[in-house]
Amino acid sequence: MVQPIIDIQSISKCFGDLTVLDNLSFQVAPGEKLALIGPSGSGKTTILRVLMTLETLTSGHVLIEDEQLWHMERGGKLVDADETHLHKMRNSIGMVFQHFNLFPHKTVLENVTLALRLVRGVAKKQADERALELLDLVGLADKRDQKPASLSGGQKQRVAIARALALEPKIMLFDEVTSALDPELVDEVLNVMRRLGEETDMTMLLVTHEMGFARDFADRVLFFDKGRIIESGPPEQIFTDPQEERTRTFLRKVLSAGVSRAESAAVAI
Amino acid sequence: MQHWFGYLQLIFEGALLTAQLTVLGCALALFMAIIAGLARMSKVKAISIAATCYIEFFRGTSIFVQLFWAYFVLPLVGIPVSPFLAGVLALGLNVGAYGAEVVRGAVQSIDKGQSEAALALNLTPYQRMRHVILPQAFVIMLPTFGNNAIELLKGTAVVSLISLADMTFQSQVVRAQTGSTAIPFLTILILYFMMAMVISRGIRALERHLSDGLDVTK
Numbered sequence: 001m002v003q004p005i006i007d008i009q010s011i012s013k014c015f016g017d018l019t020v021l022d023n024l025s026f027q028v029a030p031g032e033k034l035a036l037i038g039p040s041g042s043g044k045t046t047i048l049r050v051l052m053t054l055e056t057l058t059s060g061h062v063l064i065e066d067e068q069l070w071h072m073e074r075g076g077k078l079v080d081a082d083e084t085h086l087h088k089m090r091n092s093i094g095m096v097f098q099h100f101n102l103f104p105h106k107t108v109l110e111n112v113t114l115a116l117r118l119v120r121g122v123a124k125k126q127a128d129e130r131a132l133e134l135l136d137l138v139g140l141a142d143k144r145d146q147k148p149a150s151l152s153g154g155q156k157q158r159v160a161i162a163r164a165l166a167l168e169p170k171i172m173l174f175d176e177v178t179s180a181l182d183p184e185l186v187d188e189v190l191n192v193m194r195r196l197g198e199e200t201d202m203t204m205l206l207v208t209h210e211m212g213f214a215r216d217f218a219d220r221v222l223f224f225d226k227g228r229i230i231e232s233g234p235p236e237q238i239f240t241d242p243q244e245e246r247t248r249t250f251l252r253k254v255l256s257a258g259v260s261r262a263e264s265a266a267v268a269i
Numbered sequence: 270m271q272h273w274f275g276y277l278q279l280i281f282e283g284a285l286l287t288a289q290l291t292v293l294g295c296a297l298a299l300f301m302a303i304i305a306g307l308a309r310m311s312k313v314k315a316i317s318i319a320a321t322c323y324i325e326f327f328r329g330t331s332i333f334v335q336l337f338w339a340y341f342v343l344p345l346v347g348i349p350v351s352p353f354l355a356g357v358l359a360l361g362l363n364v365g366a367y368g369a370e371v372v373r374g375a376v377q378s379i380d381k382g383q384s385e386a387a388l389a390l391n392l393t394p395y396q397r398m399r400h401v402i403l404p405q406a407f408v409i410m411l412p413t414f415g416n417n418a419i420e421l422l423k424g425t426a427v428v429s430l431i432s433l434a435d436m437t438f439q440s441q442v443v444r445a446q447t448g449s450t451a452i453p454f455l456t457i458l459i460l461y462f463m464m465a466m467v468i469s470r471g472i473r474a475l476e477r478h479l480s481d482g483l484d485v486t487k
Contacts, residue, residue: 052389083394090391101386104483105404115390118400147481160386167391 003066005030005171005203006051011060013046013227020046022227023060030170031201035214035235038224039250044207048173051205052095053086064089064171094169098176100156102148102163108135109144112163119167134162138192154185158192165196172196174206186210193217211254215239223247273452276443280453283439284460290356290425290435291464295418297361298368302414305365306372307398320369327366333427335359340431356428364421371413375406408479415472419465436460 004027013021021043028034036044049055050062053069062069071078072085081089103111112131116122122130135141138158148156157177164172174193178186190213196202197217208214214221214235221238223231223246231244242248301323308320327335340355350358379402387397429438440453447453 052385054385054388087391087393090389093389095389097382097386097389099382101380101382103383103386103401103405105408105479105481114400115392118396119391149483163390 002029004028004063005032005065006205007063007066008047009061009063011050011062012058013043013050013055014058020227021050021058024227024229026222026229026232028171028203028205031203033197033204033217033219034206035218035221036205036207036224037209037211037214037221037238037250038230042224043227044222044224045175048095048175048205048207051171052093052173053090064092091167092170093173094164094167094171095173095175096157096160096164096177098179100148100153100160100180102156102160104148107145107147108140108151108159111148111159112166115163116166131162131166134165135159137165137195138162139188152185153181154188157181157189161189161192161196169202171203171205174204174208176207176209178208178210209254211239211251223250225250276447276453277456279439279443280436280456280460283434283436284457284464286353286433287422287425287435287437287460288464290353290360290428290433291418291422293357294360294364294421294425297357298364298417298421299414301362301365302368302372303403305369306376309369309373310376323362324366324369327363332359332363332424333430335363336427336431352428352431352433355431356425356433360421360424360428364417364424367420368410368414368417371410371417372406375409376402378409379405404479405483408476408483411472411476411479415469418468418472422464422468423461 006028008024008026010023010025011021012019012023024043024047036047038044046055050057051064051069057070061071067089068078068081069086069089070081072081073079103114106114109128109131112134113122113124113127116127116130117124132141132144135144138161140155140158140162143151143155143159148159151159161177177193178189181189190210193204193206193213194217197204206214206218216235218235220232221235222229223238223242223244225246231238231242231247238247239251242251305320305323308316309324311317311320336355336359339350339359340352343350343355376398383401383405384397387401392400425435426437428435429441432438434442436457440457443453444450
């Protein structure tokens with residue numbers, strides 16, 4: 001494997017007695033599209049939150065481009081990172097959330113320009129131009145002056161993707177980005193992600209319940225259960241020939257649920 | 270009837286002072302409310318304790334006592350204070366203490382996803398508060414701030430006790446000189462009411478203007 005862009009070294013995360021991440025290690029290559037699947041509560045979202053520095057670690061280390069994320073060197077020793085270090089590290093990471101979390105008091109355009117202006121200090125005119133390019137990419141340039149409240153869920157999520165792209169992160173984290181959407185709005189968001197996968201060399205980690213999309217899109221799939229990686233491999237292998245019993249059970253459940261949902265949708269039509 | 274014009278003018282001059290006290294008192298109260306409300310949520314223990322002390326002290330003692338302290342006691346320790354400044358200080362600090370709790374409640378009511386999204390965009394803690402949290406929280410604070418401002422307006426009457434010629438003070442003067450209670454007090458009744466109306470209408474308009482796109486009851 002080439003030099004990994006993300007190197008996760010035996011990380012654990014506990015909330016009180018509950019162990020959410022249990023001594024996990026894995027690496028991600030630059031440009032890799034990685035799908036994290038597994039039952040809810042298996043720790044996959046927590047990994048994204050740890051990478052985005054929204055959740056601290058109980059133990060272990062995370063390296064981003066060979067540099068400690070949660071630690072820094074001081075006097076030859078590794079100490080907990082301070083806000084300045086985290087601020088620097090966050091520069092290469094972006095995240096899209098399940099519930100969009102758009103800023104409701106700002107227009108679509110302002111949502112996308114905010115970080116450019118505040119974090120990068122880009123002038124308003126240039127920031128607007130850049131934001132319009134990104135909105136164009138997600139097909140929403142015509143909504144620039146609207147407030148998020150007037151958009152559909154799928155449109156909100158596409159704006160959220162444009163917003164996260166504004167700082168051109170090398171690593172993009174997608175946390176169940178279609179889970180809160182009505183079924184008919186899922187595709188417009190997945191199409192944007194597909195396009196990003198084709199047109200950029202961003203490293204993308206996605207936590208998803210869309211097994212079909214994970215199968216098409218990902219270079220590699222990690223199956224999680226109870227804070228551990230049970231199985232990992234290319235999507236064809238995980239989805240057609242899983243080695244572990246737990247993976248098989250999980251896939252049987254979600255795939256049959258997916259089929260029955262598709263069937264009921266067909267009946268409804 | 271003619272002589273009433275002179276007396277009414279006196280009351281109007283008092284009304285002007287009442288309005289000045291209200292505006293400056295509200296400005297100080299707003300400032301203190303935001304500073305103390307945010308300080309109370311600080312992770313730095315000393316800061317949050319200082320804010321709690323301020324809030325509890327000014328909520329737990331009467332504004333009357335605070336005013337007398339500001340006016341009579343501060344000069345004794347070498348801080349000369351004009352009656353007007355004492356009035357603004359007492360009113361602003363008192364109402365600011367109530368407002369601080371409103372600020373804290375409103376900030377804490379903003380969905381956690383908002384500050385997480387702002388952090389994911391690498392905004393600094395200050396930028397997250399200033400550009401993402403406070404603009405949304407402010408809309409939630411407004412109705413209660415409106416009530417507080419009206420309380421402050423009505424509270425200005427206590428300054429007449431340290432010889433400031435606000436409109437309550439002036440109507441007492443008119444009452445003493447004319448022997449009529451009904452006319453001066455009916456006048457200030459109407460004036461207080463009109464000023465309170467201006468405040469509540471202004472707050473409403475501001476609320477409508479700022480809540481565009483936000484999920485708050487209009």
